[in-house]
Each structure stands twice: as C-alpha cells, then as structure tokens.
Amino acid sequence: MDLNKELEKLRKVRKEGANKVFTMYLNTDPSDPDQQGGEWKIHLKNGLKNFEQYMQEDGNKEELKNYQQVKQKVEKFVKGNEQNFKKGIVLFATADEEVWFADRVQMPLKTEFYWEQTPVLDQLSKLAEEYPKSGIILVQQNEVKVIDAYLNEVEGTTTYELDLNTEDWREKLGPRNGLGTTGKGSTNLQVDNFRARFEENKHRWYKKIAPELDKRAKDNEWDKIYVVGEPDQAKELKDLLNKPVDELVQKNMLDHEESKVMEEIFV
Structure with a gap:
C-alpha cells in the first residue's frame, strides 16, 4: 500500500x-x-x-x-x-x-x-x-543488516557479510559464523587479531558496501535513513553514504529482533 x-x-x-x-x-x-x-x-x-x-x-x-x-x-x-x-x-x-x-x-x-x-x-x-518508507541500516563490524520499513512494519530484510578472504561484501544466507565476535567458535587471539585488522581496514571495507546501500535507498524510495551501530562503526558508514542519513543511533542492535529495532527507531 x-x-x-x-x-x-x-x-x-x-x-x-x-x-x-x-x-x-x-x-x-x-x-x-x-x-x-x-x-x-x-x-x-x-x-x-x-x-x-x-x-x-x-x-x-x-x-x-x-x-x-x-x-x-x-x-x-x-x-x-x-x-x-x-x-x-x-x-x-x-x-x-x-x-x-x-x-x-x-x-x-x-x-x-x-x-x-x-x-x-x-x-x-x-x-x-x-512512518514513511525508511531504510534502517544496522552495522556490526563485518556485517551490515538492512531493514526496509514502511508504516511501522518490516517489508523485508537483507544481511550483507564481508568475505575476509576476498574482502568483498556478499548477501548472507544462513546463520552467523561468529567472525568478528567473541562467540564460542573464536579464541581470544583470533578475536584480537580480527579487531586489529578491522580497525585498520574499516574505512576501506565500508566504502565498498556504501554504493550498494545508496542504490538500495534509491530503488526502494526511502524517505528516511537510519544508521544503527557502535558509535565509531555507525559514524564511519554514515559518512561514506551519498544519501543523507536522518538519524544515527549509537547502539549495537544487529542481533535484535526487527520489532525491537523498530521500537527503538520509531518512538
């Protein structure tokens, strides 16, 4: 509608x-x-x-x-x-x-x-x-999740993940693999190594995904854009988008249910 x-x-x-x-x-x-x-x-x-x-x-x-x-x-x-x-x-x-x-x-x-x-x-x-057509972009290190929202309802979601071997972003299917997090599958050394690599390359990595997000904003006719994530990551991605961002929410919510994210955004 x-x-x-x-x-x-x-x-x-x-x-x-x-x-x-x-x-x-x-x-x-x-x-x-x-x-x-x-x-x-x-x-x-x-x-x-x-x-x-x-x-x-x-x-x-x-x-x-x-x-x-x-x-x-x-x-x-x-x-x-x-x-x-x-x-x-x-x-x-x-x-x-x-x-x-x-x-x-x-x-x-x-x-x-x-x-x-x-x-x-x-x-x-x-x-x-x-509650206009909106794009909610959630960022957490090497993952970016996009929620298409309209009239306070989710119209679709897409998650992108950075392939650390090729350094290319791809649409992600299936469960998370734990890279870039302190999940059970990672040792402290692996996590520390990833964090150091991430800090060194995040500008270049986010610059690669930004055009895809700008295209999505145009194709889906977003009236408003929200970027959600840890302060440094969210701001880095926001600054690389050509489309103006209406609000920066400095909170890690990538693993939250869409309904909880919407409650945070549309209060």
Missing part, C-alpha cells in the same frame, strides 16, 4: 446530501492498558450506534439507509479480521462504494468516528508523515 497515493485520492472526495463518508479510526492495540479487556468492542458498538440513533431521531430515511449499508460493511470487515488485529484499524466508506479503504495498521490510533461530507484524514496524514 502506498499511503500517500491513498491520501491523494481521499482528499478529492466530497459527497453531498444523504450520501456521506464514514471515517473510523479504531484503537485495537492489545498492549494498550486501556484495551486489556477488549474495550475496542464497546467503543465500536457505541460509535456505530450513536450515528444510527441520531439519524432515526432526525427522520432522514435516505441517509439512515445509506449509513446502515456502510455499518454492515464495517462490521463485516472488523469481524473478518478480528483474529489478525494489529494496533488499529483505519476505514473510510460510502454507501455507493465509491469510497472503500480499510486496513489494519501497526501504528497507535485514537478511536474516532465521523459521518461527514469528506473523509477526516488528520490521523492518517500524521501516520504517513511519522
């Missing part, structure tokens, strides 16, 4: 008369203290019922009919996705089906409901601004 394109389409929507646009932002985040008892169900039920009661009292039968059609679609979407909830649901709909946008998102939302001539886009616009 390209959220900016969806926003562009939604900004052009304007309805007249009884055929209005329904907007819903629903917080379904199970980690939210206010959601521990599934309170989203109560908020959804009350939010949908309030509009219906108002229209019944107002006596606008055509508008009520349109709203009830939308309500059925909303309830069907929520029920069909209940077992796969993320942090929230964003939904826009009209009875004539000219507008239908519904998605589960991994971003915090404030529960809100609207029935108006135009979709209410403030929260969605904020999400697009705060």
Whole structure:
C-alpha cells in the first residue's frame, strides 16, 4: 500500500446530501492498558450506534439507509479480521462504494468516528508523515543488516557479510559464523587479531558496501535513513553514504529482533 497515493485520492472526495463518508479510526492495540479487556468492542458498538440513533431521531430515511449499508460493511470487515488485529484499524466508506479503504495498521490510533461530507484524514496524514518508507541500516563490524520499513512494519530484510578472504561484501544466507565476535567458535587471539585488522581496514571495507546501500535507498524510495551501530562503526558508514542519513543511533542492535529495532527507531 502506498499511503500517500491513498491520501491523494481521499482528499478529492466530497459527497453531498444523504450520501456521506464514514471515517473510523479504531484503537485495537492489545498492549494498550486501556484495551486489556477488549474495550475496542464497546467503543465500536457505541460509535456505530450513536450515528444510527441520531439519524432515526432526525427522520432522514435516505441517509439512515445509506449509513446502515456502510455499518454492515464495517462490521463485516472488523469481524473478518478480528483474529489478525494489529494496533488499529483505519476505514473510510460510502454507501455507493465509491469510497472503500480499510486496513489494519501497526501504528497507535485514537478511536474516532465521523459521518461527514469528506473523509477526516488528520490521523492518517500524521501516520504517513511519522512512518514513511525508511531504510534502517544496522552495522556490526563485518556485517551490515538492512531493514526496509514502511508504516511501522518490516517489508523485508537483507544481511550483507564481508568475505575476509576476498574482502568483498556478499548477501548472507544462513546463520552467523561468529567472525568478528567473541562467540564460542573464536579464541581470544583470533578475536584480537580480527579487531586489529578491522580497525585498520574499516574505512576501506565500508566504502565498498556504501554504493550498494545508496542504490538500495534509491530503488526502494526511502524517505528516511537510519544508521544503527557502535558509535565509531555507525559514524564511519554514515559518512561514506551519498544519501543523507536522518538519524544515527549509537547502539549495537544487529542481533535484535526487527520489532525491537523498530521500537527503538520509531518512538
């Protein structure tokens, strides 16, 4: 999903008369203290019922009919996705089906409901601004891991490893081999020798991988770039990239789960 394109389409929507646009932002985040008892169900039920009661009292039968059609679609979407909830649901709909946008998102939302001539886009616009297409580059000595992220979700990961014999970077498949770390497979002497070699050559080694990272940034249309690693390594790689880096996170997180890295970046 390209959220900016969806926003562009939604900004052009304007309805007249009884055929209005329904907007819903629903917080379904199970980690939210206010959601521990599934309170989203109560908020959804009350939010949908309030509009219906108002229209019944107002006596606008055509508008009520349109709203009830939308309500059925909303309830069907929520029920069909209940077992796969993320942090929230964003939904826009009209009875004539000219507008239908519904998605589960991994971003915090404030529960809100609207029935108006135009979709209410403030929260969605904020999400697009705060969670753009991003490249998170994690560096740890002779390994570089790249996370492609969009809307607070991982779209893909690639790990590059330096072949110490040829001094060429290659895409890495399979488990780590322990080179450049103090793992069980390395003696203290081997580790010390590697560290000395690394310090002597890191500028030249990182200069070799930098063009590949710049190309990836261009191909994947990253709006933001983050470099994460020990201060000297992260800064060295950052300075060798042609693409501007938005933030330097001086923390070794290459072995962390992607979700933990995302939490560190998008706080």
